[in-house]
Amino acid sequence: MAESTPVRFGILGCANIARKVSRAIALAPNATISAVGSRSIEKATAYAKENGYASTTKIYGSYEAVLDDPEVDAVYVPLPTSLHVKWAVLAAQKKKHVLLEKPVALNVKELDVILEECESNGVQYMDATMWMHHPRTAKMKEFLSDSQRFGQLKSVHSTFAYLGDTEFLENNIRVKSDLDALGALGDAGWYSIRAILWTSDYELPKTVTALRDPEFNEAGVILSCGASLSWKDGRVATFYCSFLANIAMDIVASGSKGNLRVHDFVVPFQENVAPFYTVEGSWIGELATSIHPAPSEHQVNTDLPQEALMVKEFSNLVGSIKGEGSKPEKKWPTISRKTQLVVDAVKASIEKGFEPVEIIY
Amino acid sequence: MAESTPVRFGILGCANIARKVSRAIALAPNATISAVGSRSIEKATAYAKENGYASTTKIYGSYEAVLDDPEVDAVYVPLPTSLHVKWAVLAAQKKKHVLLEKPVALNVKELDVILEECESNGVQYMDATMWMHHPRTAKMKEFLSDSQRFGQLKSVHSTFAYLGDTEFLENNIRVKSDLDALGALGDAGWYSIRAILWTSDYELPKTVTALRDPEFNEAGVILSCGASLSWKDGRVATFYCSFLANIAMDIVASGSKGNLRVHDFVVPFQENVAPFYTVEGSWIGELATSIHPAPSEHQVNTDLPQEALMVKEFSNLVGSIKGEGSKPEKKWPTISRKTQLVVDAVKASIEKGFEPVEIIY
Numbered sequence: 001m002a003e004s005t006p007v008r009f010g011i012l013g014c015a016n017i018a019r020k021v022s023r024a025i026a027l028a029p030n031a032t033i034s035a036v037g038s039r040s041i042e043k044a045t046a047y048a049k050e051n052g053y054a055s056t057t058k059i060y061g062s063y064e065a066v067l068d069d070p071e072v073d074a075v076y077v078p079l080p081t082s083l084h085v086k087w088a089v090l091a092a093q094k095k096k097h098v099l100l101e102k103p104v105a106l107n108v109k110e111l112d113v114i115l116e117e118c119e120s121n122g123v124q125y126m127d128a129t130m131w132m133h134h135p136r137t138a139k140m141k142e143f144l145s146d147s148q149r150f151g152q153l154k155s156v157h158s159t160f161a162y163l164g165d166t167e168f169l170e171n172n173i174r175v176k177s178d179l180d181a182l183g184a185l186g187d188a189g190w191y192s193i194r195a196i197l198w199t200s201d202y203e204l205p206k207t208v209t210a211l212r213d214p215e216f217n218e219a220g221v222i223l224s225c226g227a228s229l230s231w232k233d234g235r236v237a238t239f240y241c242s243f244l245a246n247i248a249m250d251i252v253a254s255g256s257k258g259n260l261r262v263h264d265f266v267v268p269f270q271e272n273v274a275p276f277y278t279v280e281g282s283w284i285g286e287l288a289t290s291i292h293p294a295p296s297e298h299q300v301n302t303d304l305p306q307e308a309l310m311v312k313e314f315s316n317l318v319g320s321i322k323g324e325g326s327k328p329e330k331k332w333p334t335i336s337r338k339t340q341l342v343v344d345a346v347k348a349s350i351e352k353g354f355e356p357v358e359i360i361y
Numbered sequence: 362m363a364e365s366t367p368v369r370f371g372i373l374g375c376a377n378i379a380r381k382v383s384r385a386i387a388l389a390p391n392a393t394i395s396a397v398g399s400r401s402i403e404k405a406t407a408y409a410k411e412n413g414y415a416s417t418t419k420i421y422g423s424y425e426a427v428l429d430d431p432e433v434d435a436v437y438v439p440l441p442t443s444l445h446v447k448w449a450v451l452a453a454q455k456k457k458h459v460l461l462e463k464p465v466a467l468n469v470k471e472l473d474v475i476l477e478e479c480e481s482n483g484v485q486y487m488d489a490t491m492w493m494h495h496p497r498t499a500k501m502k503e504f505l506s507d508s509q510r511f512g513q514l515k516s517v518h519s520t521f522a523y524l525g526d527t528e529f530l531e532n533n534i535r536v537k538s539d540l541d542a543l544g545a546l547g548d549a550g551w552y553s554i555r556a557i558l559w560t561s562d563y564e565l566p567k568t569v570t571a572l573r574d575p576e577f578n579e580a581g582v583i584l585s586c587g588a589s590l591s592w593k594d595g596r597v598a599t600f601y602c603s604f605l606a607n608i609a610m611d612i613v614a615s616g617s618k619g620n621l622r623v624h625d626f627v628v629p630f631q632e633n634v635a636p637f638y639t640v641e642g643s644w645i646g647e648l649a650t651s652i653h654p655a656p657s658e659h660q661v662n663t664d665l666p667q668e669a670l671m672v673k674e675f676s677n678l679v680g681s682i683k684g685e686g687s688k689p690e691k692k693w694p695t696i697s698r699k700t701q702l703v704v705d706a707v708k709a710s711i712e713k714g715f716e717p718v719e720i721i722y
Binding site for chain 1: 378380381384512515516518520522523524568570572573574575576585587589591592593594595597599601603605606607608609610611613615616617618619620622624625628629630631632640641642643644645648649650651652653654655656666668715717
């Protein structure tokens with residue numbers, strides 16, 4: 001597909017996060033918003049206006065209508081998690097490529113239904129984990145993959161937290177058992193789990209053990225939790241995710257030869273430049289009174305925000321499938337499924353009284 | 362005691378770490394090295410010369426001789442952990458104040474013997490956890506204690522690791538089951554556990570659970586391990602300690618209102634100035650495309666290195682006891698014992714197949 005034929009997106013629903021992704025689609029050079037659908041046509045109309053959609057954008061009063069539109073190539077699905085399996089499956093059956101918000105499913109069984117449908121219909125699947133697409137992520141991976149600089153991964157810790165206010169903790173879909181039943185684990189833990197798997201070259205841990213005493217709301221939805229992951233080779237990972245702490249987005253990775261640190265991995269402090277920190281070959285000074293060298297700061301510029309790069313990458317894949325008959329890229333469903341497997345294992349461990357849960361792939 | 366009457370230290374043994382503490386005693390305004398003892402008088406003589414001890418320093422061919430010297434007020438004990446209980450107890454019985462290297466004992470039962478002997482003999486006890494005495498530590502604590510800036514502690518992670526070379530991993534006392542049987546847990550984990558307790562205002566966790574799959578040497582000594590700690594109020598802590606990873610000395614603490622990060626908490630990168638990072642009241646920018654504010658760097662200067670401040674603080678306490686008949690300061694044995702209790706719990710959890718261990722205080 002030539003760059004002059006952009007991938008035409010349909011947006012399912014008027015979620016707040018869809019405003020960010022709508023802007024990203026507008027910014028991406030190979031994508032355009034073709035349609036938006038909501039259960040209420042008034043809501044969709046207002047939403048299109050508020051978000052500066054082109055006047056040519058089709059406005060529908062149902063999700064089905066978006067899926068039935070032959071001028072929609074791909075859908076972005078920011079619906080509550082409990083609705084993902086229904087709408088992602090229908091989209092795939094209608095041959096729409098699927099960019100799916102996380103958490104992608106309530107469990108891997110549901111996700112497998114989605115992934116199988118995408119595969120059998122030959123459509124691209126990608127979860128909307130935006131930070132994967134920031135050029136900083138590739139730069140950090142270069143460091144982690146360098147056997148001379150970072151060496152072998154020994155330990156990684158990730159935190160993703162933000163502080164929900166009273167309104168959020170009472171009314172947000174992320175704390176509703178019928179909408180996003182995975183709570184903070186699905187919403188924030190998803191990122192930390194992805195970060196840990198990313199650091200580990202997506203090798204699944206052998207065992208996942210939830211940290212004791214997570215916090216729940218009255219409906220039993222997780223508001224904060226954590227887990228430890230182990231790989232049987234001495235490698236360990238831990239994470240903490242929460243709706244009850246100030247914003248923290250950390251990855252702290254220890255290798256045999258170096259360390260990587262980043263403190264804004266999910267959403268960079270600034271949109272156009274993002275920092276990370278490395279140190280390698282550290283040594284202790286005379287009389288053990290100092291440590292050398294101090295960590296180095298790296299700043300990675302980006303012309304497009306990470307969510308636009310995500311749309312661009314997704315649209316490139318869709319373009320290749322449409323234009324050149326390529327097969328869907330398997331990397332994205334594969335790492336999405338691995339992330340979900342770990343999410344499920346943490347949840348299972350919590351339910352089993354913090355017993356270790358083995359991951360069966 | 363007037364400042365003109367410095368506390369007279371006896372050094373037991375010629376450990377490498379004693380070189381650092383000898384310099385610290387020389388730097389502290391209220392301390393002096395009065396004697397050094399080794400099992401070999403030749404070794405002690407050479408050591409005194411190499412380390413620039415004053416010609417008036419008494420050189421002894423045994424530890425007993427140091428303890429019998431009436432011109433020794435206090436001893437610094439850098440012997441292998443397995444010898445601590447014998448020599449710290451003897452020192453206390455001879456009315457010498459005790460500055461004890463960590464890990465202070467092989468278990469809390471041994472430590473209690475030491476602490477009881479120190480208490481009944483009215484001598485000051487302090488463990489040689491140097492970073493406690495850096496002015497940065499007090500500045501960081503100010504932030505953590507500020508209910509408006511940091512809020513309530515929700516999560517803390519600490520890593521302390523360094524890479525042992527072949528010589529270290531084969532011959533260092535820290536990997537010998539008859540000398541420092543706690544291995545990396547006692548040597549490196551001690552600091553991370555102390556950091557976690559310090560962050561938690563020394564409130565002991567309810568439960569300690571070792572991370573699965575620590576690494577051991579052939580003699581069964583721990584080379585890397587970790588644990589999670591929980592407090593029953595949703596607060597969690599995790600740590601990783603290792604002889605098998607590049608130097609890392611991290612504390613990453615999440616509060617309900619702010620975050621604290623430090624990456625060289627055990628030994629600062631530089632001797633005379635040490636950084637830490639805070640952020641508070643974070644908020645998400647328009648469309649969730651940026652996070653504000655970026656963390657602030659704080660630099661804390663110190664006129665004396667942290668180990669000299671430790672000697673100064675210890676000597677102040679000893680001076681008050683000697684000169685003014687004060688009672689020994691209980692803070693130091695109390696936090697030492699709590700640290701040991703958590704070390705013991707991690708070890709017990711490892712031995713019990715990573716079962717949770719309740720801390721009984």
